[in-house]
Amino acid sequence: MPILSLITFLPVIGVFFILSMDSRRGELIRITTLLVSIVVFVLSLPLYFNFDPRGHEMQFVEKLPWIPSFGIHYHVGIDGISLFLILLTTFITPIAILASWHITKHLKEYMIAMLVLETGMIGVFISLDLFLFYVFWELMLIPMYLLIGIWGGPRRIYAAIKFFIYTMSGSVFMLLAIIALYFLNHRATGEYTFNLLEFYRLELSFAVQFWLFLAFAFAFAIKVPMFPFHTWLPDAHVEAPTAGSVILAGVLLKMGTYGFVRFCLPLFPAASHVFIPVVSWMAIVGIIYGALVSMVQDDLKKLVAYSSVSHLGFVMLGIFAFNIQGIEGGITQMINHGLSTGALFLVVGMLYERRHTRMIADFGGLTKRMPVFATLFLIVTLSSIGLPGLNGFVGEFLILLGAFKSRILYASIATSGIILAAVYMLWMFQRVMFHEIIHEENKTLKDINKREFAILLPLVLIIFWIGIYPNSFLRKMDASVNHLLKQAGGEVQTASHLQTQNVPVTPQIDIVSETETAW
Amino acid sequence: MTPASIMTFNILSILPILILSGFGMIVLFVDIFSSRRWREKNLLAYVSLLGVILAAIFARSSTGTTLFSFNETFTIDNYSLFFNFIFLLSTGLTILISHSYIRREEINHGEYYALILFSTIGMMLMAAGADLLNIYIGLEVMSVSIYILTGFKRSKLISNEASLKYFLLGAFATGFLLYGISLIYGSTGTINLKQVAGFIASKGGISDPVLLMGMGLIIVGLGFKVASVPFHTWVPDVYEGAPTAITAFMSVGPKAAGFAAFLRIFMTAFGSTHGEWQKIISILAILTMTTGNVIAIAQTNIKRMLAYSSIAHAGYLLIALVAANNIGVPGTLFYLLAYTFMNIGAFAIVIVLSRKGDECIQINDYAGLGFKHPFLAIAMTLFMLSMAGVPPMAGFVGKFYIFSAAIKSGYIGLAIIGVINSVISVYYYLRITVIMYMKEPAREFTPLTISPLIVAAIVISMVGTLHLGIFPSKVMEIAQQATLILK
């Protein structure tokens, strides 16, 4: 059964269902969308159970010619790395849809956007053909852009455009790099293809790797977002509707880090090694910087958004540790961040729905009125802080351990991020949930209802699950990560000889031999 | 070639041209003899559409063959057929979107359709001409028809002005083109493209300044037609002033014809001396893209914005011309086809939304459209995103081919500037969607009367845009086949 295609395109089929519905029948539309997304989730579960953790090869592969004249295929498959990101996507989407129950403005269009978004997101993670990947990569941009721009807050237009243009400006360079790879591959093998697995076999000169890495990394760094490219994130998060934020934080940001793992490292190992210091320092600055700026925010969503910058910094640090702990930690942390930050946005959204404000100063003392909510909020907060026993810790610890193994200094500085995490998160929690209630409006707040509980509970359960028994996740990715390390040149030590090489200051790219020019 | 040489003549090769000219006359006759009521019922449009369809059918029937007629001054090959198809498509779509527009603007005359058909003949001649004379005559037939069509709203000063500007500048630029042809003729002794190529081959490259200057002047003349900077200045004014349907037509048909001639001349005649002109064209490409995109950002009138966007697209196409390889040349064909769909689609929506006297063509007038007219808004979004180069729309695939071509031939800097430009372009294309979906309407929408013809045009454009975006393979293969002849 072409299960990957099924889960990818089922939402699109759902779109057609919804299109046929009367836009006045809101409840029907909501339930249909939810059902579709749940079905997708259920269908994605066999991926986990039938996934063979022993092999690093792509599994559930489907390959059909798409644009044969260009060697472009509809080629999908997953390994232990993408597996969890797909599951995360299918898991987060129903939750996000459930969290959009209050949407009444243009509901039909909203739900369509959600479903198209899901297709785009899954597509990104399963594509093994770079052209296909790029198509999905851009495809998911549109619904997200609309979600922010139509259903967002007061500065939504600015945020939406910023989001779109930031991502676009990164990805066009990636497109060029993909095309360059295509021709390089042709020169090496004589075959025209966009097959990622074929590209893995390429042996590129350092100069070429250098530039291509830059192009790819630029696209991904914006998406992650890494430090100097992050400013779209707070705006996008603040303005996006709750579900938008959840998906943005839960899945979209992962595409950047996933891109590094899937493309930059195995395709350009030598360049990746050379860039370790750069990326690591960007990650570290992101960790500390995100945390510090997060600390002083007075808008809840902005705070969580900046905390994402910090968390994703950890992921990047782990990935560029170039050892198994770091990368496994990084992947785990991707999932963790999706869960806990997604949950935080949900929580903030619930507060926003009640009070129509996100200013921390407008809250205070909510625990008294909303004990259940407080408990769940606390768990989520703690997960975000990285409390041992909850999911965040597993990822962060492995990342730091991995980073520590490769560069002690980096890890030591980065570890201080966990202190800051506690500071900004707990301070926020304290200001929102503790103290006496000073605002009259807060005195009549209702605790969360069943739907909201149903939204948060699965997240919390998985937060505990990963925290207590992470091996059920780690085991599945072992083989893939090991293989990745092999492709990427293994532990960082093996790369030392690369750094002593004479790196040209501005490496020249030579894709085309003269004979190729004329046709 | 003796004076009494036997004329090689194949009726099949000029059949589409004959059909079109015949239908041009028929439309005029029908216009004279039909009653007002029939005219109201789109009769003229149907007749001309019939002509276009017939022409297309007969053009289709000669695919795969290469026919030289009139002693190799005129060729029907896959290349010209591909372009014929683009021209007929744009003509057909233009006819579809014209009807309600010209009725609203009270210029519903048979001459309108006849001129469109005649200008299509000019384009076909440009694409099929194997010597410079044919190309020149084709260019003139096309241009003169369009000068008239531009000024068709003769009671409107804006239309007169556009017409005058287009005419004066067009004639001026044609002067340069002609001068270029005369220099080429003087240098090589021939105006036949193949023979020019042969001359260059026999000399082992161009060293003759006269020939080089001729080539440069041809770039000027054709650059004017395809709206390349700095010969683009007529574009915004003329696009704004012309009847919107004609603007749509102008932005695809003549542009495609310009590129057809451009490619034919530079691939066939100057193909072996790629190095002589790639630098010039690449500078033009950079200037064209950048100017078009940057100024488009500052526009508030949608027709003007689309005009600058059309300039920018010409810039992308010039990249492919620079690359001039087996991806770039068919890529140009593909891109032009895609551009036909998306641009006419966009103008169709502009027509639907505008009022008599070309009101409501400020971008801000589209505020709140998104949920008031979801179909139109979705279609517009689709076209805008396609032009911005977002997958899975045709525009993306087109750009993909063009950048691939540039990279393949090693023009990485050009490709980088190209993608930066396409990021800039995202801004103004997105602005349309922003205004449609995210702004509150400034005023009530008066109910629109939408004729089925224009809906058909929009739907065809949408399907075309999506189909070319998702399944570009077939068309690209055909385009690749088509351009083999240019070698």
Next chain:
Amino acid sequence: MITITHYLVLSAILFTVGVTGVLIRRNAIIIFMCIELMLNAVNLSFVACAHYLNSMQGQLFVFFTMTVAAAEAAVGLAIIVAVFRNKETVNIDDINIMKW
């Protein structure tokens, strides 16, 4: 001996004068006449080349150019007339509603 260069220089002079005229004149009709001058210059160049090349194509081209010029003249003058009807002027500096 009159060489082709003589003719070409003469043609170049005429062409340049025509171009300059287009650039500096403001009366649409005179501008149009300047364009005609450019075309004439080109024609001269064609005929001269044809003569020295012992070729006929140049003369043919000139024939077509003239035909085209006639057609253009008809259309162009019609346009000018149309403009004049609405604006009461043929001064192109007054004809710029559309800009920027």
Next chain:
Amino acid sequence: MSEYLFYIVAVITVTTAVYLIFEKNPVFGALYLIQTMVSLAVLYILLEAQFVAAVQIIVYAGAIMVLFLFVIMLLNLDIKEEARNPLPFQRIPAILMGIALFTVICIVIRSKLLQGKQDQYTTAYVQSIGNTKLIGNLLFTDYLLPFEITSILLFVAAIGAIMLAKRKL
């Protein structure tokens, strides 16, 4: 002899052309242009292009320029251009541009010309058959298509002239 003729005619041509671009009154402008065209016709004869020379006189100087004059009269335009010049800065650069263009062209055409294949239509050959006949021959063989297309062009021009200039449709 023909040398002197060339120089005389050339001077006349250039002079009238320059007069054209500096003449304020369009009527005189048109007349100067007619004179230019006639001079060119003389040159065509010098170049043994009798048919073209005839057409030049008949079509160009005769038909087209009369049309010009007709329109000038129709619109009653025999007045001077207004003194108001919104673009006073363009005059000098325009003339400089013209000179630059001319310089460039001159530099270019100083190079070796006529490297192309010499065709068969030598003076003797042409004279043996006749210029007009040869042109006619070519027009109805190789260049039949453009010839026919020009009919469409003229048709279009006719339609255009009517559409645009007719007072009432």
Next chain:
Amino acid sequence: MLNLVSLILLFPLIGSAINGLAGKRLRKETVGYLACGAVGLSFFVSILVFCGLLLLPPEERLFEKRLFSWIESGSFRSLAALQVDPLSTLMILTVSGVGFLIHIYSIGYMHHDKGYHRYFCYLNLFTFSMLLLVLSNNFLLMFIGWEAVGLCSYLLIGFWFEKKSASDAAKKAFVVNRIGDFGFALGIMLIFLNFHSIDFTEIFSAASHGNFETGNFAITMITLLLFMGATGKSAQIPLYTWLPDAMEGPTPVSALIHAATMVTAGVYMIARCNVLYTLSPFTMTVVASIGAATALFAASIGLVQNDIKRVLAYSTISQLGYMFLACGVGAFTAGVFHLMTHAFFKALLFLGSGSVIHALSGEQDMRKMGGLKSHIPTTYKTFLIGTIAIAGIPPFAGFFSKDEILLEALIRGNFIYWSIGAIAALLTAFYMFRLLFITFHGESRVDHHVMEHIHESPKNMTLPLTTLAGLSFAGGFVGIPGASAINHFLSPVFGGHGHAEISGAETAEHHGAGLPYLMMVISTAIAIAGIFLAYQMYVKKPGLPKRLAERFRFIHKLLLNKYYVDEIYDAVFVNQIKKISTQILWKGVDVRVIDGSVNGIARLVGGIGNIFRLLQTGYIRNYAFYIVIGCIFIVVLAVFGR
């Protein structure tokens, strides 16, 4: 019996879960009994485990119970496994035992509180975390417990979250602990890097088999980092500031934090890693110095505090300093011993003070107490016992342990350690009795309203008091010098080092056998001196303290304000960081620089567009001019550009 060990963890966890999830719907009694029962059962199992361990020969007293593999990644492996050995057994007995008593006490103390079930949920969770900490067999699992106690302290300190001070204190506790955890985490990583394992047994056997020479840099770094963790958790300089603030929680919580759980974790951890620490003399010096300094420093602050719980808090810090001093000089047994006795009497003192506070309807300021002796006799008596114990009067528990530490400090350390310890002991005796005198003796300064409600605490509160009083009295006998049961018991863990008797015997040869006894006398004398001084100042001449305070106003103020450490931290770190974050990073770098440049580019492009569109003048002549320029340009490029 040892297999039951996982039950020790399970009971409190279940108790916590039930109370947390369903406590709201349960009856108050059920909640209380459930919680107490859980810890009680846990205590009971601990005893069984203890017995089970005793049945084994001393060398084999090490038992591991593997539950499941927790985190595995490459060569890194962390099991969820429990380790039973004498040290952990001692700890679980103390923790569950004292914890049990505190639970019972809480039933009465918290009876009126609305968050009753929440409280017990946290309390059980706290016990669970601490038990996990001491039972874990590797560093990472220990780290879970380590952080979890931090979390529980956060929850409990901030239990009355509506009070700003409480929630502030809670946050402070967690954050300061996190700073320590930062070191601890780095320590774990460094351990893994050097030992390729994080299992205690593997690491310690590797370390003790001479793979690392003494003074090894890596080991020194590891131990220093771990010690950093310990300073956070066990409230040592410079990370002690959270502990006094932690008084904002309910009093039994303070008891739990100070006596049985949380703060002892640091000491436990260092004792657990004794093998590593002994390999690094430098770290040992650091530990001892910080311990000694803290002991003195905290004691000096304790002298002038007026909040009854605050005095006790500083006394805890001071006593913890002692324990570190002991560990730092290598006397791990003494440290652990003091940990245990301290658990008894500090729990007693806190619960006692809780009883006082309870009686006075929540009043904590000693200046508003006085003369309570007769009103709450049981509390008084037990409190007295506790005070004597902490002051170090024989034969109470505190005496033996403290005396041993001082002795070891002298023998293994140097005179300075000893003298600091002695001065601190003097101060301890003084301020504890000051507390006792001000609270229970002299004139009553209690409000009228409050006075009317004064009552002795209920049975379920006094019962733990008396039990703990008994333990405070008798608990020291397990460590009588010369026949120390605890030494024997712990010797498998501390092996060749940290064993008082062996080393004691060695040193005895140098210093003569009489030294221990001499020291006992001296320390007793010191304690008595302190008590006497307190008696003189607060009972005999109540005006004297005030005069002294005026005389040494600067010092008094300095002490009263706790050396302004909090203020300095605020000024130097907290405020600066906030300021930098807001002004420079957020509004500067983010908004100005990055967003500014991005928007600037956008504006620039738009601006260029607006300028360039002006070239589009609308004049045909201009357009023609552009064409000519372009033409010349192209021709020149084409002809001459080659």
